[in-house]
Each structure stands twice: as structure tokens, then as C-alpha cells.
Amino acid sequence: MRWENLDQEPCSLSRTLSVVGDRWTLIVLRDCFLGVRRFDDFEARLGVTRHVLADRLKKLVNAGVLEKRPYQERPRREEYRLTEKGRDLYPVILSLVHWGDRHMADEAGPPIRHRHRACGAYTRGILTCAECGEELHPHDVEVEESPAWTGQLLPPKKAIDR
């Protein structure tokens, strides 16, 4: 399979990665959540080449994750802002950050702390069940085909049974 067909797969994870699974894309989005909006600011902070940055921004705009908005005319300049679809990626970003905090930090510890305004505490995000509020762990969650897709998905059962 080629990477460019990933958005056709019957798998929400593959489809998500067809948008944000490229090299640099999630790092661009990290900076969006930090308030960066302009081309040259992205470039200065990211260390990515202008070529790749232009490509990633264009793809994110086409995917509806960012939108381009003029902030001045003559000369026309535009900035990039998260759409609601983009802001919905926040749990993804925060989960990735938290894993890095826990498993990839060096002696100095994680570089960034997150304070939750509502309760005032330094916090981390945890994944909880939208129905009962308990924390979700892999073995508490049973995966099943949704009825509309029955029989069209590749079952991993052979692998699980043995």
C-alpha cells in the first residue's frame, strides 16, 4: 500500500494519520497550540526547511485543520489558525507530550509544565471513559466491528487466538 491511499482505509487511525502522520506535521501543530501563526515564526522555532513547512501548512489547510486568514493588506499577509477540527487534536498532542514526559525526559525532567486554570494544579491529561469517567486501559476496552462494516474488516483473530 502507498501512504497516499491511507485516507481510504476502513480505519480511523489510518485516516487520521493520512492528515497528521507526516514528518513534522504534529510538530507544526504543537506550535499552533502554543500560539504561533506566521510562516517565519514556524520556521525559526521548528528548524524545518521552508520547503517542507510550506507543504505541511498547505496540506493542513486543505484538510481543514488550519485556516489561512489575512491580518493585513498591502502587502497582503496571512496567518495560520487552528480551526475547530484542528483544536480537536488537542488530546492527541497532550497524550504525546505526556508520554514523552514520562518516558523520554532526561535528568532535567520535562521542559514544560501544564497548569489547569480551572483547578490551579500542575496537571497531566488522563484518558477516561466518556460514559463512566473511569480511566481507560487497553485491557478494559473491547474492540468490535461496527454493524455497518461487518465482514469488511481484516480480523486479527488468528493472531489473538494462538
Place this chain on the structure above:
Amino acid sequence: MRWENLDQEPCSLSRTLSVVGDRWTLIVLRDCFLGVRRFDDFEARLGVTRHVLADRLKKLVNAGVLEKRPYQERPRREEYRLTEKGRDLYPVILSLVHWGDRHMADEAGPPIRHRHRACGAYTRGILTCAECGEELHPHDVEVEESPAWTGQLLPPKKAIDR
């Protein structure tokens, strides 16, 4: 900057992506959480070339996310299993899946449902504050440099202020 130096960056997200930010790596991990353990099963389900699959599995083992375990001798065969470090990526996977369910599904809806054994409901994971239990949104979270890193991080302030 080159992609290979990403694990040195003072940013937990970059460091996480140095492990799982490659093309295909998160899709390999999706299958790990579905119970797939063997080389040929990954290949059949993923549609990735054997070359790339071998490379990703090796990198994940080196990163401590998967471990290789013999399941028979003569001929020796080994399977890949998630370590605890790997299982800690569950929130990342589930957040990506949920975003795809919401924003990338077609008319048939999302292909997979998740049932939470503890409460019996079909559920989704939401990101909540580990301290107060409220759902976390981008604007409720204030980012600050941790004391050990003060002054060593690139501030996005110029971008935020204007």
C-alpha cells in the same frame, strides 16, 4: 534540523515523535493493541513492505516499546509484544482513533466501536485533568517552562502577543 536529532530536543512531543513519528510506526502499534504479534501477520494486515516493517519493528524494540519473545525453538520463532512503555501509548492511539471517528468517517460511520468492560457502554476516551477530573481544553491549560529549563526554551511570545 534533521529528523534524527529530534530525540535531543527540549520538547517531550519531539522526543515522542522521534520514536513513533515515523510513517507506519503508529499503524504497527495499532495492530499490537489489537493483538497482532507476528511478522507475517503485521505484513498481511498493514500492506507495508517487509523492508519497512522489519525496520520499524527493530526501532520499536530498540526504543523499548516492543519486546521480542521466542514462542518456539527449532526453528526459533519470535513474536513482538508491547512492553509497559508501549502500553502507555494507548491514550495516544485512542485519541487518534477518536479524532478520525469524528472528522474522517464516511457515510458508513466509524468502522470500530469500543466497549468499556467496566461500565458496559460503547464509549470514547476523553482527556481529563488528573487532578480535578474535568475535561481538558486547550484554553484551560496554561503552559509554562519548568524551572530546570528556564531561559533555555524558545519562547513563542512574540507570536502570541501580536
Place this chain on the structure above:
DNA sequence: ACAGGTAAGTTCCGAAACAGAACCTAGGGG
């Protein structure tokens, strides 16, 4: 009028990564 600066890209080239297919290794089964 002209030099230099700014913001947001685009173009060009060599290096690295990827896709597809064939090949290899160490055994087992008929």
C-alpha cells in the same frame, strides 16, 4: 531614486527513505 528590509513562499540539487519484487535461511512435511 535607490538600497536594504520583511513576509511568505518557490526552485534547484544531492541525500535519504519508500514501494515492489525477488531472494535467503533454517527448519518441517509428504
Place this chain on the structure above:
DNA sequence: CCCCTAGGTTCTGTTTCGGAACTTACCTGT
């Protein structure tokens, strides 16, 4: 002896990436 299985490695051509220079369309100062 031939074919099969599991888990890879090698080979070849196409894409994508990294680094640097160039472009466009204005603005500012002299």
C-alpha cells in the same frame, strides 16, 4: 527431493527531505 513456513535481507527505481539560493510584492530610510 520438492515444496512449505516464518522471518527476514537485497536490489532497483521513485518520492520525499534537507540545505541553500532565488522570487514577489510591498515598506522604510536617505
